[in-house]
Structures are given as C-alpha cells and as structure tokens.
Amino acid sequence: MALRKARTVLLTMLLIGSAAWAAEQPFVEDPPRQAPAQVERQQIQPLNNAPVWKEVRSGEPGITQVQGIETGVLVQSQGETWRAIRNGPITLLGGLLLLVVPVAILLFYFWKGPLRTEGPLTGRELERFDLWDRTIHWTTAISFVILAFTGIILLFGKHFILPVFGYTLFSWLAIASKNVHNFVGPLFIFCSIVMFVSFVKANLWRSYDWAWVKKFGGMLSHEHVPSGRYNAGEKAWFWGGVVFLGIIVGVSGLILNFPNFEQGRSTMQYANMIHAVAAILYMAASLGHIYMGTIGVEGSFKSMKTGYVDETWAKEHHLYWYEEVKAGRRAPSDDSAPARRPQVQH
Ligand code: HEM
Numbered sequence: 001m002a003l004r005k006a007r008t009v010l011l012t013m014l015l016i017g018s019a020a021w022a023a024e025q026p027f028v029e030d031p032p033r034q035a036p037a038q039v040e041r042q043q044i045q046p047l048n049n050a051p052v053w054k055e056v057r058s059g060e061p062g063i064t065q066v067q068g069i070e071t072g073v074l075v076q077s078q079g080e081t082w083r084a085i086r087n088g089p090i091t092l093l094g095g096l097l098l099l100v101v102p103v104a105i106l107l108f109y110f111w112k113g114p115l116r117t118e119g120p121l122t123g124r125e126l127e128r129f130d131l132w133d134r135t136i137h138w139t140t141a142i143s144f145v146i147l148a149f150t151g152i153i154l155l156f157g158k159h160f161i162l163p164v165f166g167y168t169l170f171s172w173l174a175i176a177s178k179n180v181h182n183f184v185g186p187l188f189i190f191c192s193i194v195m196f197v198s199f200v201k202a203n204l205w206r207s208y209d210w211a212w213v214k215k216f217g218g219m220l221s222h223e224h225v226p227s228g229r230y231n232a233g234e235k236a237w238f239w240g241g242v243v244f245l246g247i248i249v250g251v252s253g254l255i256l257n258f259p260n261f262e263q264g265r266s267t268m269q270y271a272n273m274i275h276a277v278a279a280i281l282y283m284a285a286s287l288g289h290i291y292m293g294t295i296g297v298e299g300s301f302k303s304m305k306t307g308y309v310d311e312t313w314a315k316e317h318h319l320y321w322y323e324e325v326k327a328g329r330r331a332p333s334d335d336s337a338p339a340r341r342p343q344v345q346h
Pocket residue numbers: 128137140141142144145195199203230233234235237238242286289290292293294300301302303304
C-alpha cells in the first residue's frame with residue numbers, strides 16, 4: 001500500500017516537472033515547406049506555382065530515394081526542344097524528302113527510260129553473285145525494308161495512319177512497330193557488318209571510276225560506260241549508304257535500343273534526332289539503289305535473284321570485270337579468292 005502511494009507521488013512530480021520544462025522552451029515554428037518566393041507569390045497571386053516549376057525546370061537535381069542516372073531530375077526541359085525539333089523540321093523536311101525522291105525517280109524513268117541491254121543476249125551466263133552474296137544481300141535488304149516501314153509508322157504514323165485507323169488500332173500498330181523495330185535493328189547491324197566484309201574489296205575506288213562519274217554512268221546519254229565489278233554509282237551507295245549512314249544509324253540505334261548503359265535523357269534525345277535524320281537519308285538513297293536494281297537497269301534484278309547475268313549484260317555494264325573473268329584472272333563472284341576458271345553457263 002505504501003509502495004503504491006510512493007509510486008503515485010513520484011509520477012505526479014515527474015508530470016508536473018516535465019510540463020514546467022516544456023512551458024519554458026521557446027516556440028519553434030515548422031520550417032517553411034515552400035521557397036520564400038513562392039510563399040510571397042501565394043499571398044499576392046494565390047495558386048500561381050510558377051516559381052516552383054521554375055525551380056523544377058532548372059534541371060538542378062533534387063533528392064530522391066530512387067538510385068540511378070538523373071533520377072533526381074523531375075523534368076528535363078531540353079525534352080521540349082527535342083520534341084519540337086523531332087515533330088517539327090525532322091518530320092516535315094524528312095517527310096517531304098521521302099515523297100519528292102520517289103516522284104523524281106519516276107519522272108526520270110518516264111523521261112529517260114531504263115538503261116537497256118543493247119546487244120543480243122548470248123544465252124551464255126556468268127555467275128555474278130554466289131549463294132553467300134545473295135543470302136547476305138537479301139537478309140540485309142529485307143531487314144532494311146522492315147526497319148524502314150516500322151520506322152515510318154513510328155515517325156510519321158500519327159499524321160497519316162491515326163486519322164484513318166483511329167487511336168486504338170494505331171496504338172497497337174505503333175506498339176508492334178516499335179517492338180519489331182527494336183528486334184530487327186541488331187539483325188540489320190549484324191548483316192551490314194557481314195555485307196561490308198564480303199563486298200568491301202570490290203568496292204575500293206579505282207581511277208577508271210571517274211569516267212563513270214563524269215558521264216553519270218550513261219544514265220542521260222544511254223552510253224555504256226565501262227566499269228569494274230561495281231560501277232561508281234554502286235560504290236557511292238556502298239560507301240555513302242551501307243558504310244557511312246549504316247554506322248550512324250547503327251550506333252545511334254544501339255544507344256536508343258539499350259538505355260541501360262547509364263546514358264541520360266539528353267544523350268537519348270541527340271541519338272534520336274541523329275538516328276531519324278540519318279535513317280531518312282538512308283531510305284531516300286535506298287530508293288535510288290532499288291530503282292537501279294529493278295526497273296532502272298534492264299537485267300539487273302536477275303543478277304541478285306539468280307546470281308547469273310548474260311555475257312552481253314556483263315560486257316555492256318561491267319566491261320573490266322567481264323574481261324577479267326573471261327581472261328580467268330578473277331573468279332566471277334568471289335572478290336578475294338585467287339583467280340580460277342570463270343563459271344560460264346551454256
Ligand atoms: C530492297 C530492295 C533492294 C533491291 C531490289 C536491291 C537490288 C540489288 C541488285 C539487283 C543488286 C546487284 C546490282 C549488280 O548486279 O551490280 C544489288 C547490289 C547491292 N545491294 Fe541491293 N537491293 C535492295 C536493297 C538493298 C539494301 C537495303 C542494301 C543495304 C543496306 C543493299 C546493298 C547492296 C550492295 C552493297 C550491293 C552490291 C553493290 C554495291 O556494293 O554497291 N541493297 N542490289
């Protein structure tokens with residue numbers, strides 16, 4: 001009983017003591033949650049959050065629990081500039097180029113017609129592309145076309161597919177295009193590298209290629225300008241398209257495809273714009289190549305389809321190559337192997 005009384009007295013004294021101590025402490029206000037400028041702004045212009053957003057848009061990293069590159073930056077303002085450039089000049093000028101080039105090519109075709117094989121066909125055929133050449137060419141070409149179609153849907157789709165298909169269908173199409181594009185991209189890069197290794201030797205520049213350039217390959221005069229295994233136009237396509245634009249499109253594409261290597265938003269924005277511009281130029285240039293490989297030069301498509309060309313075609317379009325093959329100094333479709341007898345089909 002006495003013990004309980006003593007405990008009650010002790011507790012009462014403790015309570016009175018702590019209350020007296022608390023009363024003596026100076027009153028401390030909560031620290032202001034808003035920046036002083038915003039506090040002031042809220043009084044003069046309630047609901048105006050401009051200073052907060054100014055601070056957010058400054059790009060200064062804030063504090064966050066999420067670990068990773070730029071996770072402290074809530075809004076990266078350069079994104080607006082990127083969006084304006086991508087959806088502005090890149091889409092507009094790129095779209096115009098991709099419309100103007102095929103129209104120009106068609107007009108040229110109706111004006112000058114195809115480059116025909118003039119002499120009579122002999123019926124004797126030379127092997128121009130072996131199975132390896134054709135496999136690597138068509139795998140690269142098909143993956144390029146898939147990338148071109150899906151890329152066009154991603155960049156221009158909202159202007160010409162969305163109004164026709166509506167949001168739901170276009171959304172599915174865009175998602176599918178993005179995934180196909182992401183997976184076919186690395187395949188195309190791989191094929192381009194293999195194509196480079198296989199085709200580079202015959203694409204080295206030779207002094208006689210200048211004659212082809214000066215006469216524009218006889219495209220206007222319909223004169224047959226002699227050339228080696230590949231003419232200067234094909235070499236321009238190889239070095240300018242496959243190599244130069246291929247490297248730019250490939251490297252920028254890999255930066256976009258694998259964002260897990262600590263590249264920030266700004267790097268991705270630059271990569272996106274460079275990728276789009278280079279891809280548009282590559283597509284425009286490919287139309288020239290596709291024209292020459294199909295309706296532009298009679299008999300050209302057959303060489304990549306069957307691997308064989310008629311001797312007359314070889315003589316008229318690639319005279320130096322033809323002479324080398326006939327003289328047995330060069331294997332018809334193999335650039336690097338030592339010369340062996342040409343394979344002539346009767
Ligand atoms: C999709 C349509 C395409 C068609 C119809 C086509 C057609 C052809 C044809 C017929 C040839 C043989 C020309 C000759 O006998 O001299 C050829 C060569 C060649 N093609 Fe294509 N091609 C296409 C796409 C591509 C693409 C997308 C690439 C590269 C990304 C490419 C790269 C090459 C290369 C490197 C050569 C060898 C000539 C040179 O080195 O420039 N082709 N193509």
